Amino acid sequence: MKVALKPQQGYAKRLASQVAVLLKKNAVTTLRGANSPVLRIGAAFGFILIIFLVDIALQADMADNEQYKNVFDPEVRSMDSIPDCSEDLYLKDSEGEPCYNLLYAPKGDVFVKEVVDHVIASTGSKPSRFMGMDTSAEIDAWMDQHKERAQAAVFLDVEVVGGKPVGIDYDLQTNSSVRYFKNEFQSPNFFSQVPVQVAVEREGAKMLARHKFGSLSAEADISWSVGISSFAHPPMVIESRIPEFAAPFLYAVGMFNFVATLIALVTERQTGQRQGMRNAGMLESSFWISWYLWEVVTNFMTSSFIVLFGMMFQFRIFLKNNYGLTFFLFFLFQMTMTSLAFIFFAFMRRPQAAVSIGFFVYFLGYIMIAVVVSGWPYDGSYENGLNYVFYMILSIFPWNLLAKGLTDFGDATATKESPGLRWGERSSYCVTEDFTSVRFIPGTYIKPNCSMPLDEIFKWLTVEMFVFMLLAVYLDNIVPNEYNNYRPFYYFLDPSYWLTRGWNARDHFSGIVAEKATSDAAGRSASARNEDVVQEENELVDKLRRIVSGQEGLGNASETQEGTAMSVFGMKKTYSSPLNPCGAKFKAVKGVWLSVDEGQIFCLLGPNGAGKTTLINCLTGVLKATSGDALMYGYSVKHELDKIRTFLGVCPQFDTLWDTLSGREHLEIFATLKGMSREEAKVEAEQKLEMVQLSKDADKPVGQYSGGMRRRVSVAISLISDPSVIFLDEPTTGLDPVTRRHMWTVIQEAAKGRVIILTTHSMEEADILGNRIAILSKGELHCIGSSVRLKSSFGSGYKLLVQLDKGRMRQDPTHKEEVIAKLNPAIGFMPIDQSNDTITYSLNHEDSEVAQEVLEKVEQYKEELGLQGLQLNLSTLEEVFLNVARGQTNAVVLNNSTGLLQEE
Ligand SMILES: Nc1ncnc2c1ncn2[C@@H]1O[C@H](COP(=O)(O)OP(=O)(O)OP(=O)(O)O)[C@@H](O)[C@H]1O
Numbered sequence: 080m081k082v083a084l085k086p087q088q089g090y091a092k093r094l095a096s097q098v099a100v101l102l103k104k105n106a107v108t109t110l111r112g113a114n115s116p117v118l119r120i121g122a123a124f125g126f127i128l129i130i131f132l133v134d135i136a137l138q139a140d141m142a143d144n145e146q147y148k149n150v151f152d153p154e155v156r157s158m159d160s161i162p163d164c165s166e167d168l169y170l171k172d173s174e175g176e177p178c179y180n181l182l183y184a185p186k187g188d189v190f191v192k193e194v195v196d197h198v199i200a201s202t203g204s205k206p207s208r209f210m211g212m213d214t215s216a217e218i219d220a221w222m223d224q225h226k227e228r229a230q231a232a233v234f235l236d237v238e239v240v241g242g243k244p245v246g247i248d249y250d251l252q253t254n255s256s257v258r259y260f261k262n263e264f265q266s267p268n269f270f271s272q273v274p275v276q277v278a279v280e281r282e283g284a285k286m287l288a289r290h291k292f293g294s295l296s297a298e299a300d301i302s303w304s305v306g307i308s309s310f311a312h313p314p315m316v317i318e319s320r321i322p323e324f325a326a327p328f329l330y331a332v333g334m335f336n337f338v339a340t341l342i343a344l345v346t347e348r349q350t351g352q353r354q355g356m357r358n359a360g361m362l363e364s365s366f367w368i369s370w371y372l373w374e375v376v377t378n379f380m381t382s383s384f385i386v387l388f389g390m391m392f393q394f395r396i397f398l399k400n401n402y403g404l405t406f407f408l409f410f411l412f413q414m415t416m417t418s419l420a421f422i423f424f425a426f427m428r429r430p431q432a433a434v435s436i437g438f439f440v441y442f443l444g445y446i447m448i449a450v451v452v453s454g455w456p457y458d459g460s461y462e463n464g465l466n467y468v469f470y471m472i473l474s475i476f477p478w479n480l481l482a483k484g485l486t487d488f489g490d491a492t493a494t495k496e497s498p499g500l501r502w503g504e505r506s507s508y509c510v511t512e513d514f515t516s517v518r519f520i521p522g523t524y525i526k527p528n529c530s531m532p533l534d535e536i537f538k539w540l541t542v543e544m545f546v547f548m549l550l551a552v553y554l555d556n557i558v559p560n561e562y563n564n565y566r567p568f569y570y571f572l573d574p575s576y577w578l579t580r581g582w583n584a585r586d587h588f589s590g591i592v593a594e595k596a597t598s599d600a601a602g603r604s605a606s607a608r609n610e611d612v613v614q615e616e617n618e619l620v621d622k623l624r625r626i627v628s629g630q631e632g633l634g635n636a637s638e639t640q641e642g643t644a645m646s647v648f649g650m651k652k653t654y655s656s657p658l659n660p661c662g663a664k665f666k667a668v669k670g671v672w673l674s675v676d677e678g679q680i681f682c683l684l685g686p687n688g689a690g691k692t693t694l695i696n697c698l699t700g701v702l703k704a705t706s707g708d709a710l711m712y713g714y715s716v717k718h719e720l721d722k723i724r725t726f727l728g729v730c731p732q733f734d735t736l737w738d739t740l741s742g743r744e745h746l747e748i749f750a751t752l753k754g755m756s757r758e759e760a761k762v763e764a765e766q767k768l769e770m771v772q773l774s775k776d777a778d779k780p781v782g783q784y785s786g787g788m789r790r791r792v793s794v795a796i797s798l799i800s801d802p803s804v805i806f807l808d809e810p811t812t813g814l815d816p817v818t819r820r821h822m823w824t825v826i827q828e829a830a831k832g833r834v835i836i837l838t839t840h841s842m843e844e845a846d847i848l849g850n851r852i853a854i855l856s857k858g859e860l861h862c863i864g865s866s867v868r869l870k871s872s873f874g875s876g877y878k879l880l881v882q883l884d885k886g887r888m889r890q891d892p893t894h895k896e897e898v899i900a901k902l903n904p905a906i907g908f909m910p911i912d913q914s915n916d917t918i919t920y921s922l923n924h925e926d927s928e929v930a931q932e933v934l935e936k937v938e939q940y941k942e943e944l945g946l947q948g949l950q951l952n953l954s955t956l957e958e959v960f961l962n963v964a965r966g967q968t969n970a971v972v973l974n975n976s977t978g979l980l981q982e983e
Contacts, residue, residue, distance in 0.1 A: 093754065094365055100751040101361070101369030104740070109343065109373070111739035111780070116377050120384045122335040126328045127388040130321060137320050149314045155306040158277045161202045162230075162270060169227040169256060176225070179210050181275060182218050182232035186211025190237040190244045190286060197282040202274075215250065222252075230254055231275040235283070243290050247283045251276055269307060277305045321394055321489065326448050326482040329409070331441065332385060333416045333481070338437035340374060340420040345430040348561060351735035354701055358729040359752040359796075360721075367421075367552060374417040382409035395492040396485070399499030404533055408484040411540035415477040418547030425554035428561060444478035451482040459511035459528035470530070477543060480536045487533060491524040498524050506534035562702050563654070582718040589627045591648050591707060595620060598670060611864045611872070616672040619646055633713040644677040644834040645804060650707035652693050652858075667693040669858040670707065675851065680826065680835045682849030684842070686964050690858040691838040692732050695806050698836070699729050711804050711834075725754070728802030730810050732838075734789045738782030742773050742792045745781065746799060753800035767795040770825055772818070786813035794822065798829055805829060807837045811844060823848055842956040852956070854963045861963045866956060873962045874954025877922040877930035879908075881937060882948035885916050898944050905940070906933045916947075 109116060141147055164170040164178035172178055183195050192211070199206050212218050215234035222229060231253045238246040253272040281303040292298040347353045353366065386405045389397030397405055423436055451457065456470040473479045487509065491500045500508055508524050509532035510517060517527045531539075559565040570576050595616075625631035652668040668690045675681040685691050696702040698709055700720040709716045714723050736745060746764035755763060768777045771791040781789060794810050807826065811819045826835060826848055839845055845852050846866050853863040862869055870876070881902070888894045899910060899918060912919040922930050934951050941949070 094362060094368070096751055096754075096756075097362055097365035098369045098372065100748050101356075101365055102372050104737070104744075104748050105343075105369055105373040106376070107744065108737050108739050109377070112343075116380055119336055119339060119377060119381050123332050123381050123385045124388050126332050127385065127392055127394075130325050130328050130394070131392045133324065134321050147314050150309065150312050153308040153311055155308040156269070158274045158305040158307055159202065161198075161204050161274045161278055163204070164208060164230045167230065167254075167271070170230055170254070176228065177207060179229040180204050180208035180231070182210050182212060182221065182229050184212045184215050184218050184232075184234050186213060188235070188237060190239070190290075191235045194235060194247075194279065194282045194286050197285065198278045201282060202278050218252075227254070227256070230271045233275070233279050235279075244287055245291075247287065249279060249283065251279065273305075273307060277303075281305075321396060323452065323489070325394075325396070325489070326452055326485045327445055329385065329485060330444055330448060330478050330481060332381065333409075333413050333478070334437055334441045334444075336374075336378065336381060336413055337416045337420045337440065338433050340370075340417055341423055341427065341433035341436065342430045344370065344421070344424045345427045345433060348424075348427075349429060351731060351733065352737065354562070355729070355731065355735040355796075356749075356752055358699055358701070358724065358727065358731075359749045359799075360724045360754065361752050363552075367548075370421075371417070371548065374414065378410055378413035378417065382406055382413060385409050395495075395497075395499070396488040399492040399497065400488045401500055401502045401505075403502050404500055404505055405488065407537055408481065408488075408533065411537055411544065412477050412481045412484075415540050415544045415547060418544050418551060419477065421551030422547055422554060425551060425558045444476065447473065447476055447479050448482040451479045452486050454486075454528075457483050457529065457531040459513060459530065461511075461530040474531070474539050475543070477540060480531070480539055483531050484533055484536050487526060487529075490526055498522050500524055500533070505537075506532045508532060562696070564703055582715070584633060584715070585627050585629070587708065587715070587718070588623045588648070592620060592623050592627065594706060595649050595670075609862045609872070611862060611868070612672075612860050615674065615860075615863050619648055619672045619674060622646065623648055633710060633715075643674040644679075645675040645709065645711045645836075647671055647673045647698065647709040648707055650694060650697055650709060651705045652690070652697050652702060653705045667858050668697065668704075671855070671858075671860055673853055673860065673863060675834050675836065677834055678830060678832060679850040680830045680837055680848045682845040682852045683836060683838045683855060684840075684845055684852060684960060685838075685855035689855045691855055692808055693858075694855065695808050695836065695838065699727065699806055700724070723804070726803040728797035728799065728805040730793045730797035730805075730807045732808040734793045736781045736789055736792060739780055741778045741780055742768060742784070742788075742795075743777040745792055746795055749796045750799050755800060763799060767798055770798065771795045772821060787815060787818055790814060791818070791822070794825070798825075802833070804834045805836070807835060809838055809840065811839065811841065819844075842960055846956045854960060856964060862959075867953070869959045870954050870956065873959040874956075876954060877927070877933075878952045878954065879906075879920040879922060879930070879933060879937065880948075880950040880952065881918045881920070881946055882950075883916045883918070884945040884947050887945050888916060898940075898946075901940060901944060902937060906936050908933070 161180050164180050165172055167178070170178040181195070181198070183191060185191060195209060195211065198204070199209055210229075212221065215232075218232045218234065222232065231251065233252070234250045236248040237244045238248070251272070253267055253275065255267050257267065281301075284303070285299070285301050288299040288301055356366070357363075383406060386397055386402060386409065389405070419440075423433075427433065427436070451473065456466050456473060460466055461470045488500065491497060491508065504523065509526050509529040511530060512527055514527050517525055519525055553571070556566045556570060557568045566576075567573075622631065626633065650668055650671045651666070654665045654667055671694055673681075683691050683694070693702065697704040698711075698716060700716055700723070704717070708718075711723050712726065716723060740748070743764050746767050747760045750760035750763040751757070764777075765774070768774045771794055773788060773791055773795070776784065776788065781792060784792070790810065790813050794807065797805055797807060797810075810826070811822050814822055823844065826837070829835065837845075837848065849866060851864065852866055852869055854861050854869075862873055864872070881898070883895060883898060891897075895913060895918070899913065902918075902920075903909060906920065908920045908922060910918045911921045920933075922933055930951055934949060937946070937949055940946065
């Protein structure tokens with residue numbers, strides 16, 4: 080018996096056809112799904128619109144300021160009074176602590192006192208707002224202790240000659256805090272300094288005049304009034320502030336793609352779709368390349384649209400800078416973010432987490448961008464000491480490079496006259512020299528004190544894009560996946576990863592034989608187990624011994640040897656937590672030995688949690704078995720999974736379908752993954768759809784299918800490309816009785832010349848379909864054999880139902896006893912039940928010939944005893960199942976009671 084290994088396409092051809100079909104799948108699922116590119120482009124438009132609106136709002140806000148207005152006749156502000164300190168934003172009276180308009184010194188100087196008194200009188204200020212001190216040092220000390228409590232301070236040094244003041248030397252101190260209130264920036268000069276200065280100078284000059292000329296002389300009567308106004312001026316041009324705030328918004332567009340990519344990838348993992356495609360022979364490289372190419376397409380579109388929308392809204396950074404430069408900055412940024420999303424994908428199990436990750440990354444980036452737009456560390460001194468370290472570290476994060484690029488674009492188009500950046504200037508415009516040493520050339524933008532020009536940004540982003548991508552693939556290999564499968568961190572250094580190495584079947588199988596001997600010695604004795612199970616094990620151990628001794632080959636395509644189609648040798652699976660491999664372990668499959676011949680349907684039954692799905696997953700290579708192996712048509716699951724997958728069909732327990740793809744599209748994708756050409760895939764899909772009676776609904780999206788219809792698609796997928804070994808994990812769950820019966824016919828047809836391993840909870844299904852049936856419980860096989868064999872071994876064998884005449888029973892109450900007394904010695908059995916008008920005999924574990932004999936004997940009494948009916952029934956499979964399951968429960972109880980509960 081040989082499996083016809085499908086002629087393998089060359090690697091390049093296989094990769095090309097898989098990438099093409101997966102790219103199409105990515106495009107179709109994304110276009111029809113919630114994360115469609117239309118939505119991504121919509122996000123680009125939305126964010127550009129927000130930037131536009133924020134810019135308009137800021138410009139409107141600025142337009143209120145005087146410098147942005149046309150001022151023909153500027154208002155003159157009188158400086159003749161000093162504002163009260165309580166008018167100030169900061170200097171307020173607070174409990175017990177008044178604020179002061181003016182502190183002055185020295186307070187003991189009569190001339191100083193005279194000046195201050197006149198300042199108070201002439202400006203109409205409250206005297207309590209003035210406080211004198213002895214020295215200017217005392218004023219400084221007081222100010223130091225009383226923050227924001229005085230508007231100004233003055234130290235007057237009056238020169239006295241002959242008892243008369245002849246000159247004044249004074250120092251004025253004012254509060255220099257710039258205040259924004261009453262809708263404008265309050266200049267400390269105009270608000271308090273000039274009025275105080277005017278008043279002190281005026282009253283000082285008057286005091287000197289009074290003492291020189293006498294208070295009543297005309298010369299002493301000085302008129303002094305000061306007013307201040309700005310020049311008449313045209314409005315200042317309001318420059319767009321886009322470069323200052325656009326970076327976080329445009330970064331948000333990139334984040335939108337980041338989250339969408341992450342959701343799409345993690346969803347494929349969570350729903351088992353990725354594993355389903357692997358089972359069909361998908362190459363890992365096809366998976367990555369197809370997703371990456373799709374992201375190239377999407378990011379190309381969104382980047383183009385960002386620039387086009389920017390131009391549409393007349394943003395100078397998009398209009399005046401070279402299109403290629405702006406496009407490349409966004410495109411490379413988005414591609415690098417895609418690679419970063421792939422890195423996060425290695426650690427994520429649930430798509431819902433993508434949004435939280437997105438928020439976290441955005442927040443982190445937002446803070447960093449705020450630093451970068453301020454100029455540091457991409458300035459002229461970037462190579463100095465610690466600066467270089469930060470320069471390198473910050474450049475690892477793609478959003479910082481985006482922010483730097485956008486800042487340069489903004490600076491290059493800061494005013495209407497700014498020339499913008501041309502493609503050829505992408506490196507030369509950014510120079511480390513400062514303003515003073517740069518030679519500016521008209522019509523060319525030069526940025527002094529600058530490092531990391533756009534050319535450098537492009538190089539950084541390109542390198543990061545590839546490095547992140549490689550890192551993502553590496554992490555995908557070494558981080559435990561949803562099935563806890565992972566490679567060692569040094570896997571790529573192991574030559575066997577790159578070269579298809581032969582494996583030593585003798586060593587491999589002698590190890591399994593040795594392990595069996597050890598576990599037999601330590602575990603339950605063979606006598607405690609069902610004889611058929613033990614016999615199956617022994618035959619398989621013998622087979623292994625023959626293989627090890629070289630008496631028998633593996634029976635694969637390279638050999639002519641006959642053999643069973645599938646043999647499972649001591650398969651074990653122990654689950655442990657990926658986060659705590661040394662912690663508690665759970666033995667889900669405890670060493671299963673079984674064989675299946677070609678043309679057989681092998682039914683695996685067992686209660687929930689028995690380990691059926693785990694066993695199937697180990698056999699299909701989804702899970703790595705902890706120990707043991709299986710040969711399928713002579714190929715080892717452990718060592719030759721790639722070859723096995725060419726003739727394997729799998730219908731998983733849960734449908735792993737894309738809601739947005741139709742049944743036909745699913746089948747075409749899987750047929751192509753299996754190596755069929757486009758035309759062949761179309762024909763195959765049509766045929767399989769017809770087989771599972773889905774032709775009518777073939778083009779509806781699977782999301783609109785009923786549970787039963789989805790199940791049929793999964794079965795159809797498992798039958799694609801004529802597989803030799805087919806695993807069906809509960810294939811008929813959710814099917815109505817009519818469809819179920821049709822599916823049974825499909826399965827029976829499919830079994831011809833193949834091997835089908837089927838798990839089910841329907842005993843009827845197992846009874847009808849199963850050529851051999853095994854019952855698994857708590858990870859161990861408890862029986863194996865044909866349905867009849869199991870019924871006779873584990874059921875109560877044949878039952879004979881004898882129906883009495885109701886009339887005779889009414890007339891003669893002892894009639895039942897009379898019948899029993901006659902029949903018991905004749906047939907040699909005691910009744911197990913005699914309720915109502917029926918007597919039931921159990922013909923325990925007898926074969927059908929004995930049952931027939933008993934029936935014939937009873938028939939001889941039929942007339943004499945007036946028997947109404949005789950029925951010979953074999954126990955049902957359900958009875959067998961319950962007996963095995965109960966037997967298991969009892970075994971545990973028994974062991975419990977003896978305190979010898981074995982490790983489960
Ligand atoms: N990833 C896992 N980690 C730990 N334990 C697991 C894991 N997957 C399954 N198990 C446990 O292994 C046992 C066997 O599970 P499995 O899914 O193989 O049972 P099953 O026979 O297919 O059940 P059902 O009929 O309900 O599908 C169960 O006790 C289950 O809880």
